[in-house]
Amino acid sequence: MASLELTMSVPGFSSYPSLPSSVRDLDMNQVPSGQGPDQEEILEDEEDSSNGSGGAPRKKLRLTKEQSRLLEESFRQHHTLNPRQKEALALQLKLRPRQVEVWFQNRRARSKLKQTEMECEYLKRWFGSLTEQNRRLQREVEELRAMKVGPPTVMSPHTCEPLPASTLTMCPCCERVTTTATITVPTQTKVSAAANTALSSEVATPAL
DNA sequence: TTTATGGAAAACGTTACGTCA
DNA sequence: ATTGACGTAACGTTTTCCATA
Numbered sequence: 001m002a003s004l005e006l007t008m009s010v011p012g013f014s015s016y017p018s019l020p021s022s023v024r025d026l027d028m029n030q031v032p033s034g035q036g037p038d039q040e041e042i043l044e045d046e047e048d049s050s051n052g053s054g055g056a057p058r059k060k061l062r063l064t065k066e067q068s069r070l071l072e073e074s075f076r077q078h079h080t081l082n083p084r085q086k087e088a089l090a091l092q093l094k095l096r097p098r099q100v101e102v103w104f105q106n107r108r109a110r111s112k113l114k115q116t117e118m119e120c121e122y123l124k125r126w127f128g129s130l131t132e133q134n135r136r137l138q139r140e141v142e143e144l145r146a147m148k149v150g151p152p153t154v155m156s157p158h159t160c161e162p163l164p165a166s167t168l169t170m171c172p173c174c175e176r177v178t179t180t181a182t183i184t185v186p187t188q189t190k191v192s193a194a195a196n197t198a199l200s201s202e203v204a205t206p207a208l
Numbered sequence: 209t210t211t212a213t214g215g216a217a218a219a220c221g222t223t224a225c226g227t228c229a
Numbered sequence: 230a231t232t233g234a235c236g237t238a239a240c241g242t243t244t245t246c247c248a249t250a
Contacts, residue, residue, distance in 0.1 A: 060225045060238055080218075102239055105218075110237085112219090212250085219244070227236085 063103075067093050071100070075107050 063071070074081075074089055081089065081104055083097075090097040 062226070062238085099238080101217095103237095105220095106237065106239085108218080109220075214249090215247090217244105217246080220242080221240105222242100223238105223240075225236105225238080227234105229232105229234090 067095065071103055071107070075104065079108055079111070080104065 070089070070093055074085075078085075081100065086097045086100050090100045093100065
């Protein structure tokens with residue numbers, strides 16, 4: 001079985017499979033951009049903001065730098081919290097467990113968003129590279145067609161007579177180059193074999 | 209063993225607030 | 230002082246997972 005192995009280099013990415021290292025190694029724990037004024041104690045009148053859908057306008061607090069730092073640190077260790085961890089962290093940060101929970105939810109969402117953006121970028125590049133590859137191969141096919149080289153004569157080892165030549169055709173439906181050969185078996189049973197050599201699509205696809 | 213059910217947690221989508229240019 | 234963009238805390242809903250009957 002003939003398979004054509006093509007290697008491609010995606011600009012800006014060293015190699016796949018799976019995700020390129022530049023994508024894999026990115027620290028998803030980094031706060032996306034993130035700055036902010038020195039928040040001293042804009043905190044908490046605990047009780048009132050525990051509202052509970054009662055129609056009270058929700059108060060939005062800003063976390064202090066220290067709180068953010070601790071939350072980030074905790075997030076680096078595990079992206080989800082069990083109730084115990086949540087409680088402990090809330091205690092440590094002087095926040096309500098619900099706030100810690102919400103922060104982790106949002107943080108996971110930001111991580112995922114960033115990851116998705118990077119994957120999207122990667123796929124765009126990969127698509128561009130494949131398109132270019134496809135163009136090259138099609139040009140190559142055209143050139144081969146234009147050459148109109150006569151088929152090589154292959155002698156049968158059994159009869160010592162010339163075998164019918166294989167033909168190189170383009171499959172109209174999938175646009176793959178197809179090699180078709182008629183094989184003469186000694187028992188005079190004729191077998192038609194079609195070897196589908198997918199020139200254009202035998203590109204190893206990365207597992208994303 | 210398989211299926212139905214219910215609760216908890218996570219994911220998702222959206223809103224509202226604070227900040228900055 | 231106003232406005233629009235942006236980041237993010239908070240919330241409601243949907244989906245997923247798991248234990249139990």
